[in-house]
Amino acid sequence: MQNRYTADIGDFGKYGLLRALCSTVDDGSKLRLGVVWYLVPDESHNADGKFIQYLDHSTKNEHRFRWCDPELYDALADIIRKKDRNVSSIRKYSILPPGTVFYEEPLTFDGTPANSPGARRNRIAYRNGWVQDALSATQDCDIIFVDPDNGLEAGTKRHLKQGPKYVFFDELEPYCKREQSLIIYHHTSRRGTAEEQVRERLAQIDERLNSSSTFALLYHRGSSRAFLVVQSEKHKTILTEKVEQFMQGPWSQHFTVVRNR
Numbered sequence: 238m239q240n241r242y243t244a245d246i247g248d249f250g251k252y253g254l255l256r257a258l259c260s261t262v263d264d265g266s267k268l269r270l271g272v273v274w275y276l277v278p279d280e281s282h283n284a285d286g287k288f289i290q291y292l293d294h295s296t297k298n299e300h301r302f303r304w305c306d307p308e309l310y311d312a313l314a315d316i317i318r319k320k321d322r323n324v325s326s327i328r329k330y331s332i333l334p335p336g337t338v339f340y341e342e343p344l345t346f347d348g349t350p351a352n353s354p355g356a357r358r359n360r361i362a363y364r365n366g367w368v369q370d371a372l373s374a375t376q377d378c379d380i381i382f383v384d385p386d387n388g389l390e391a392g393t394k395r396h397l398k399q400g401p402k403y404v405f406f407d408e409l410e411p412y413c414k415r416e417q418s419l420i421i422y423h424h425t426s427r428r429g430t431a432e433e434q435v436r437e438r439l440a441q442i443d444e445r446l447n448s449s450s451t452f453a454l455l456y457h458r459g460s461s462r463a464f465l466v467v468q469s470e471k472h473k474t475i476l477t478e479k480v481e482q483f484m485q486g487p488w489s490q491h492f493t494v495v496r497n498r
Contacts, residue, residue, distance in 0.1 A: 238384040238422075241279045243322040244313040246288045250456040250491055251422070252313075252332050253306050254464055255382055257483045258420070258476060259334045268418070268472060271338040271375030274324050275385040277401050278345055288459050289317055305487045338378055340371045344401040351396065360396040368408050379472060380418045383409070388423030389438055389465070406445040409467075413446050418476065419467040424460065431461045432495050439497035442467060453495045454480070463495070 242248060261267040291302045292314045303310040312330050316322060326332075328339050344367050350356040375381055386402035393399050404421065412419055423438060425431040435453045442451050442465060450468035455461070468476050484494060 238274045238276050238324060238386055239279045240276070240323045243324060243326060244289065244292075244316040246291045246459040247456070247462060249291060249302065249309070249313060250458055250462075251384075251464070252309055252327070253488060254454060254456075254483070254492070255333055255420070256306065256309060257488070258479045259337075259380060260479075261334075267334065268379040268475065269336050269338070269377065270333060271340070271378030271381045271417075272327075272333065273340045273371045273375065273381060273383045275383060275401065275404060276324055276341065276343045277386050278343070278347060291458070292317055301490070305491070338375050340374045342367060342370065346396070346398060346401065351398070357396045360400075364395060364400070372411055375412075375417075376415070378417060380420060381412050382420045382422070384422045388462075389421060389441070406441075410446060413448065413467065413469070416469045416471060418469045418472045419465075421465040421467070423463045423465055425455075425463060431455055431463070432493075435463045435465070435495045436497050438463075438465060439495070443497065451497060452480075455493045455495050456491060457493065458491055 255270060259268050259270045291298055292310070309332065312332055316326050316330060321329075324339075324341060328337075328341075344364065346360055346363075349360060349363070351360065383404050385404040387399075388403065390403045390405045393403055395403070395405055409419060409421070423435075425434045428434070432455065435455060439451045439453060442448055446467060448467050450470065450473050452466050454464045454466070456464065466476070480494065483489075484492065
């Protein structure tokens with residue numbers, strides 16, 4: 238995640254999904270959300286984060302986007318209007334349900350050496366400490382949303398400059414052991430179709446995290462991205478119901494459910 242993405246069209250789908258999955262049900266219960274940003278410094282080499290035209294006032298945007306979640310749409314428009322594009326604004330503007338826990342500490346190796354075995358060990362130790370702090374902050378949550386800039390590990394070593402843009406399987410495993418459900422942000426690439434890539438990732442998750450309750454929601458607005466869902470057994474029924482409700486409403490024009498089996 239980068240601050241410059243805040244309130245763009247990708248954020249609209251992201252928060253719409255999280256709000257739907259963690260909303261209060263009829264008996265008054267809900268799943269408490271924890272957000273681990275994997276926040277990295279802003280970059281400027283591409284146009285990512287500039288896709289905010291969906292917030293322009295028009296009948297088309299009203300019907301296509303605002304109708305999905307008017308409260309969310311108006312709050313994100315307010316962030317853009319006030320030029321307050323920072324992940325902390327998601328907390329300040331109460332974008333996500335009450336009680337959501339945010340781990341906002343940046344993960345970056347900027348300014349740290351890398352060209353010696355000792356420097357690499359220091360980077361890995363720093364990252365391990367960051368991961369442990371995120372685990373501690375979210376220990377009382379039911380669902381953990383992890384938001385790496387690129388997504389699941391893809392061969393980049395964790396101590397390299399680009400390492401903080403990925404989440405690694407061993408960093409996710411403790412959440413599963415605590416019987417927390419996971420939602421993992423993941424960018425697809427240009428290799429194969431998005432659905433093929435997502436199914437491949439779901440298979441990897443099943444194997445690496447010893448899970449049999451995975452699926453994904455593929456978001457079709459802006460750059461291609463998926464939200465990989467790893468359900469704990471105790472949340473399986475409620476999450477299944479929530480996703481079914483989500484896909485029966487106006488959000489269905491923006492998302493596709495993908496299953497591995």
